Amino acid sequence: MFKAIVSASTLRDALDSVSVLVDECKIRLNEDELAIRAVDPANVGMVDLTLEAAAFESYEADGGVIGVNLNRLEDIAGMANSGDLVQLELDEETRKLHIQIDGLSYTLALIDPDSIRQEPDIPDLDLPAEIVVEGAQIGRGITAADMVSDHIRLRVDEAEEAFFIEAEGDTDDVDLRLDREDLIDLQAGPAESLFSLDYLKDMNKAIPKDAEVRVELGEEFPVKLHYEFGEGMGQVTYMLAPRIQSD
Amino acid sequence: MKFATFADRADEMAAEPGDLATVALVADALAAAGDGPEHRSAGGETATADGTDADDDLPIVARFLRGAVFPGWDERTLSVGPSLCHAALARAAGANVTADDIEERLAETGDIGAVAADLDLGGQTGLAAFAGGGDDAPGAGGSALTVREVYGELVAVAEATGGGSESFREDALFGLFTRADPTEARYLARLVLGEMRIGVGSGTLRDATAEAFLNASVTTPTEERGEDDRTEEVVGLVERALQVTNDHGRVAKLARDEGEAGLRGVSLSVGRPVRSMLAQAGTVADALDAWGAVAVETKYDGARVQIHYEDRAADEPDDRSGGAVGAGDAGGPVSIYSRNMEDVTGALPELVEHVREHASPPAILDGEAVAVDDDGEPLPFQEILRRFRRKHDVERMREEVRVELRAFDCLHAGGDDLLDAPLAERHDRLREALDDGVSELLVSDDAAEIEAFESETLESGHEGVMLKRPESTYDPGTRGREWLKRKPDVETLDLVVTGAEWGEGRRAELFGTFEVSVRVDDSDDDERAYATVGNVATGITDEELADLTDLLEPHVRTESGQTVTLAPAVVFEVGYEEIQTSPRYDSGYALRFPRFLAVRDDKAPADADGLQRVRRLVGDE
Numbered sequence: 002m003f004k005a006i007v008s009a010s011t012l013r014d015a016l017d018s019v020s021v022l023v024d025e026c027k028i029r030l031n032e033d034e035l036a037i038r039a040v041d042p043a044n045v046g047m048v049d050l051t052l053e054a055a056a057f058e059s060y061e062a063d064g065g066v067i068g069v070n071l072n073r074l075e076d077i078a079g080m081a082n083s084g085d086l087v088q089l090e091l092d093e094e095t096r097k098l099h100i101q102i103d104g105l106s107y108t109l110a111l112i113d114p115d116s117i118r119q120e121p122d123i124p125d126l127d128l129p130a131e132i133v134v135e136g137a138q139i140g141r142g143i144t145a146a147d148m149v150s151d152h153i154r155l156r157v158d159e160a161e162e163a164f165f166i167e168a169e170g171d172t173d174d175v176d177l178r179l180d181r182e183d184l185i186d187l188q189a190g191p192a193e194s195l196f197s198l199d200y201l202k203d204m205n206k207a208i209p210k211d212a213e214v215r216v217e218l219g220e221e222f223p224v225k226l227h228y229e230f231g232e233g234m235g236q237v238t239y240m241l242a243p244r245i246q247s248d
Numbered sequence: 249m250k251f252a253t254f255a256d257r258a259d260e261m262a263a264e265p266g267d268l269a270t271v272a273l274v275a276d277a278l279a280a281a282g283d284g285p286e287h288r289s290a291g292g293e294t295a296t297a298d299g300t301d302a303d304d305d306l307p308i309v310a311r312f313l314r315g316a317v318f319p320g321w322d323e324r325t326l327s328v329g330p331s332l333c334h335a336a337l338a339r340a341a342g343a344n345v346t347a348d349d350i351e352e353r354l355a356e357t358g359d360i361g362a363v364a365a366d367l368d369l370g371g372q373t374g375l376a377a378f379a380g381g382g383d384d385a386p387g388a389g390g391s392a393l394t395v396r397e398v399y400g401e402l403v404a405v406a407e408a409t410g411g412g413s414e415s416f417r418e419d420a421l422f423g424l425f426t427r428a429d430p431t432e433a434r435y436l437a438r439l440v441l442g443e444m445r446i447g448v449g450s451g452t453l454r455d456a457t458a459e460a461f462l463n464a465s466v467t468t469p470t471e472e473r474g475e476d477d478r479t480e481e482v483v484g485l486v487e488r489a490l491q492v493t494n495d496h497g498r499v500a501k502l503a504r505d506e507g508e509a510g511l512r513g514v515s516l517s518v519g520r521p522v523r524s525m526l527a528q529a530g531t532v533a534d535a536l537d538a539w540g541a542v543a544v545e546t547k548y549d550g551a552r553v554q555i556h557y558e559d560r561a562a563d564e565p566d567d568r569s570g571g572a573v574g575a576g577d578a579g580g581p582v583s584i585y586s587r588n589m590e591d592v593t594g595a596l597p598e599l600v601e602h603v604r605e606h607a608s609p610p611a612i613l614d615g616e617a618v619a620v621d622d623d624g625e626p627l628p629f630q631e632i633l634r635r636f637r638r639k640h641d642v643e644r645m646r647e648e649v650r651v652e653l654r655a656f657d658c659l660h661a662g663g664d665d666l667l668d669a670p671l672a673e674r675h676d677r678l679r680e681a682l683d684d685g686v687s688e689l690l691v692s693d694d695a696a697e698i699e700a701f702e703s704e705t706l707e708s709g710h711e712g713v714m715l716k717r718p719e720s721t722y723d724p725g726t727r728g729r730e731w732l733k734r735k736p737d738v739e740t741l742d743l744v745v746t747g748a749e750w751g752e753g754r755r756a757e758l759f760g761t762f763e764v765s766v767r768v769d770d771s772d773d774d775e776r777a778y779a780t781v782g783n784v785a786t787g788i789t790d791e792e793l794a795d796l797t798d799l800l801e802p803h804v805r806t807e808s809g810q811t812v813t814l815a816p817a818v819v820f821e822v823g824y825e826e827i828q829t830s831p832r833y834d835s836g837y838a839l840r841f842p843r844f845l846a847v848r849d850d851k852a853p854a855d856a857d858g859l860q861r862v863r864r865l866v867g868d869e
Binding site: 024042044046 | 339342343344370371372373374375376377378379404410411412413416419420422423424426
């Protein structure tokens with residue numbers, strides 16, 4: 002059983018944060034929250050999203066799992082004005098999701114959840130450095146890096162108490178230095194890893210410019226990016242595996 | 249099997265120049281692919297439609313060795329072109345390598361495998377590499393690739409559809425490449441693009457299957473084999489099973505699990521295409537010499553189709569024997585496949601309707617889809633191409649180009665596989681299974697009768713005739729000597745008409761046969777300026793006969809009974825199958841199966857072909 006009403010903007014924010022990585026996903030309809038965990042086809046990037054029941058106007062669920070085509074669902078959500086409410090209701094018999102937006106009703110065929118790529122066990126990482134920074138700053142670093150390279154280095158300099166976003170191109174280099182005063186918070190530790198910009202660019206598309214992004218970083222370890230949406234009642238964690246830096 | 253093991257073995261095969269040694273390497277690889285104890289349990293009962301059960305790598309390895317992910321009959325394709333493969337490789341190759349870089353390197357080496365092996369692909373890690381010990385998620389990166397995992401990913405790539413599927417395919421390939429070492433990358437890239445370059449052909453795999461699982465001694469020279477060696481028989485059995493199933497993987501598995509009996513037991517499956525039997529070029533003379541009697545049929549200028557008409561109870565394959573009899577019975581699905589086993593059902597709705605109306609399921613029919621005009625006369629090949637493989641506007645095009653079925657063979661009818669039945673019997677079963685749209689079959693040992701059939705066929709606007717051995721079995725995918733398409737005239741001769749014969753019966757008022765001659769340049773004698781080389785009687789319509797009679801009658805010199813001699817005045821363009829030496833004609837040569845093509849009214853007798861040209865064509869000069 003699943004029946005919920007949610008604001009169109011909250012629903013869109015949730016869907017966008019997942020669709021930058023995958024086209025299909027499983028949605029867990031837990032009693033107290035809606036949860037999505039999905040890994041990209043190359044098993045390099047992962048998204049973990051929860052949207053608390055309190056983020057909905059109304060929410061009733063009893064723990065089922067549905068598989069959805071995200072592009073389709075995003076298209077439907079795109080029909081709503083930002084103030085509209087979206088009503089979602091699962092028809093258990095037909096395995097279809099009924100969606101109603103201001104008189105518009107849409108019946109979405111669901112996907113067999115078992116046919117969707119199984120996500121790996123989530124690495125339980127204890128990462129030595131944590132940086133809290135505005136989404137806009139990360140976006141700035143990524144945009145600049147993209148001008149010169151397809152990879153990006155994230156690094157914390159413990160001595161200088163600074164966070165660096167760096168990229169090396171064939172001819173040009175980019176280097177964004179964020180000191181403690183540019184950041185919301187910094188727990189310095191030994192941290193330096195290289196990442197594919199393809200993934201970070203996609204993730205950055207979903208990260209709101211004004212969000213507080215908590216970045217957890219290690220040495221040649223996956224990076225975790227956490228942020229909240231839906232007035233703090235939705236949480237997104239991205240995890241991205243590093244490239245090992247060859248000499 | 250670890251994909252690295254597969255790649256290493258493929259590398260050995262690529263390096264092995266000897267054919268027999270390659271067979272031995274392939275046989276080893278096949279044996280190793282099914283080495284695990286868990287593979288032997290159930291005799292294929294857990295197998296899925298593509299013969300791939302959950303824990304048996306043999307079918308996958310067998311197909312991979314041929315550069316194929318799916319069985320030959322399977323509709324699925326990877327939909328991965330070179331550019332997608334290059335993009336995925338570039339992403340895996342690390343900092344600032346682009347698809348253009350990959351293409352540049354490819355232009356130098358010409359081998360995507362070599363390019364892939366040279367790249368530094370291992371840089372990108374997968375999340376699973378950090379997940380600790382508890383990694384049981386299939387496809388999760390970090391651990392070594394297995395053949396099964398690669399297969400699973402490629403299936404996902406093949407099955408991805410809709411918006412975003414392009415990026416999904418690239419991501420999935422990128423994920424595979426990031427986990428590949430150089431040798432794995434070499435064969436992964438080649439596999440993805442369907443070209444293994446390891447010298448393992450279909451025959452190699454067939455021989456290796458027999459060697460690995462059926463005690464054949466393919467790798468032992470023939471003279472060293474024992475008296476009662478059954479290698480050739482066993483290899484033939486594997487070949488036949490391959491023809492019937494079109495699936496190297498399934499045949500290898502059957503050979504291993506059920507031996508020769510299993511291979512003997514394979515049968516056609518209605519709804520699953522097999523390769524078409526093909527024809528070589530040949531002549532009526534060849535056919536008559538070799539077989540005595542010849543089955544002759546029209547060679548249609550259309551597109552080959554294989555039509556599968558399933559029983560209504562298609563989900564109960566064991567209930568086939570009691571299949572519905574009698575045309576017009578409502579059957580199960582109808583599928584139409586091209587010569588390359590591509591599904592073209594959607595493009596040819598009238599053939600589907602025709603089969604539903606006129607055929608009895610279950611049946612597999614072989615034939616030709618021809619475009620016809622409003623009178624049912626054949627239209628050129630280009631017209632059928634406007635319909636074949638069409639996915640859009642099918643109904644509109646149906647108005648423009650009418651398509652009809654000309655069925656000429658029957659591979660399966662009423663629950664019986666007919667591949668091993670003689671052609672004549674198959675044709676009888678075809679007529680039973682289909683009450684309209686069956687191509688006429690003439691079985692004859694009379695050259696004149698065959699000629700008459702051919703000229704009638706040509707007059708109706710068809711491109712020629714097919715000659716088949718009446719006793720021949722249906723050998724899928726084989727281009728043997730059992731089916732011949734009559735060789736088109738290589739070169740024609742322009743010959744002078746020097747005589748004729750009056751026809752008989754209703755044609756008594758017309759010339760029927762024409763004596764044709766070559767010029768003899770070195771003759772001083774005007775009477776001997778032309779030497780006969782044959783009699784032309786075929787390739788002429790009634791209308792043309794009347795015109796030719798009018799044209800030639802003024803030139804009659806002498807008349808004796810039905811035979812007249814003619815003054816040299818008219819030049820015919822004449823086609824033929826071959827030129828033989830012969831005492832029968834003045835020139836010393838005879839045209840075999842000469843056919844009238846046209847009057848060369850642009851040529852005078854002095855411009856006709858000379859004896860020298862005939863000598864040259866024969867090779868006597």
